[in-house]
Amino acid sequence: MPILVFNCGSSSIKYTLYEKTSGEVIHRGVEQRVTDYNGSLEKIFSDLDTLLTGGFSSIEAVGHRVVHGGRRFRHPHLIDSHVMKGIRSYAELAPLHNPPNIRGIEFAGHRLPGARQVAVFDTSFHSGIPPEAHNYALPVEMAKEYRIRRYGFHGISHQYVHGRAAGFCDVNGNDELKVITCHLGNGCSIAAVRGGLCIDTSMGFTPLEGLVMGTRCGDLDPAIIHYLMSPAGGGLTDDQVHDLLNCESGLKGLSGLSSDVRDLLAARSQGHEGAALALSVFTYRLKKYIGAYHGILGGADALVFTAGIGENSPEIRSETLSSLQPLGFIIDEGLNEAVSGGEAEITGEGGKVRIFVIPTDEDFMIYQEVLKILELQT
Ligand code: ADP
Numbered sequence: 001m002p003i004l005v006f007n008c009g010s011s012s013i014k015y016t017l018y019e020k021t022s023g024e025v026i027h028r029g030v031e032q033r034v035t036d037y038n039g040s041l042e043k044i045f046s047d048l049d050t051l052l053t054g055g056f057s058s059i060e061a062v063g064h065r066v067v068h069g070g071r072r073f074r075h076p077h078l079i080d081s082h083v084m085k086g087i088r089s090y091a092e093l094a095p096l097h098n099p100p101n102i103r104g105i106e107f108a109g110h111r112l113p114g115a116r117q118v119a120v121f122d123t124s125f126h127s128g129i130p131p132e133a134h135n136y137a138l139p140v141e142m143a144k145e146y147r148i149r150r151y152g153f154h155g156i157s158h159q160y161v162h163g164r165a166a167g168f169c170d171v172n173g174n175d176e177l178k179v180i181t182c183h184l185g186n187g188c189s190i191a192a193v194r195g196g197l198c199i200d201t202s203m204g205f206t207p208l209e210g211l212v213m214g215t216r217c218g219d220l221d222p223a224i225i226h227y228l229m230s231p232a233g234g235g236l237t238d239d240q241v242h243d244l245l246n247c248e249s250g251l252k253g254l255s256g257l258s259s260d261v262r263d264l265l266a267a268r269s270q271g272h273e274g275a276a277l278a279l280s281v282f283t284y285r286l287k288k289y290i291g292a293y294h295g296i297l298g299g300a301d302a303l304v305f306t307a308g309i310g311e312n313s314p315e316i317r318s319e320t321l322s323s324l325q326p327l328g329f330i331i332d333e334g335l336n337e338a339v340s341g342g343e344a345e346i347t348g349e350g351g352k353v354r355i356f357v358i359p360t361d362e363d364f365m366i367y368q369e370v371l372k373i374l375e376l377q378t
Pocket of ligand 1: 184185186187214259260261262307308309312313
């Protein structure tokens with residue numbers, strides 16, 4: 001019986017259909033640039049109806065990627081009215097992300113009233129981050145009242161690639177394995193993981209904090225926001241600042257050219273200064289975090305590159321680790337260049353930290369979590 005995995009984003013809906021017992025992918029689909037959300041969901045279900053011999057009603061369970069699970073959802077959950085209430089309450093903290101997730105859950109619930117639905121949260125992997133890393137230095141009562149803390153995102157991806165790296169290091173029994181995972185896609189984040197537990201990550205209260213991203217600025221002096229909103233700084237409105245920091249900054253803003261690393265690498269080789277600047281700020285920030293996480297972990301056994309940039313760009317991997325040799329991060333440039341789509345180890349001679357490229361597979365991770373919940377139910 002098939003299991004459907006849904007990833008309902010603000011402008012796209014991705015889905016994967018798995019055969020329950022073998023884990024084989026029956027079908028993958030995506031609806032891009034979604035404007036009529038229910039219309040797109042209707043289309044997906046109609047496609048699934050044609051595709052499956054037993055029609056879409058043969059789907060046994062649906063797993064949903066839910067971006068924000070707050071402090072409450074530390075693990076995947078079978079969705080019931082209480083869980084829905086919780087997901088709705090976190091929509092205030094993730095106004096762009098949780099509402100489309102909710103629509104996907106509601107739609108699947110109507111169409112498949114007999115199927116079990118499971119929520120897998122992007123924040124769960126980070127929910128055990130200790131107080132020194134999850135607290136901002138704000139008045140503590142205020143932070144508590146408004147639920148301000150580091151939540152972290154991309155948790156499903158970090159957890160998946162960490163699990164793969166732990167498997168390669170063959171130390172599943174070693175509860176002290178120290179791994180740094182770098183998820184570098186349109187959104188970018190890095191996590192420090194000790195003994196399978198995430199102890200820090202670069203995204204914070206929202207996905208805006210941390211690394212330089214395609215169009216998001218990442219770390220910023222908060223006073224810049226006040227300045228931009230003052231007459232001297234251009235008098236931007238609240239919405240304009242939001243748009244600037246989320247959609248016009250990062251690689252796109254720095255380069256004045258593109259948010260796509262492929263474009264920037266090509267432009268840099270033609271002498272484009274903006275592209276060169278954007279890439280150097282990107283790798284510099286990432287380097288800084290890797291150094292910091294190496295410090296808080298007390299060393300590292302492995303480092304993983306994943307997502308669009310991490311999986312596909314030997315230049316970015318090499319430039320990022322270029323000054324970190326003294327800490328034991330040594331790349332074999334031949335192996336680095338030879339990576340072609342699959343999992344690979346690219347550690348160079350004398351390296352103390354094993355370096356991996358591991359394609360992320362959030363949908364497969366969600367499928368596995370759904371299976372675990374179904375097993376608990378029987
Ligand atoms: P999302 O966060 O939307 O899932 P992806 O993980 O697909 O994004 O990553 C998208 C980014 O990956 C693109 O913006 C592009 O910069 C980068 N990318 C994809 N292929 C390559 C490549 N061959 N070389 C360098 N960067 C690449």
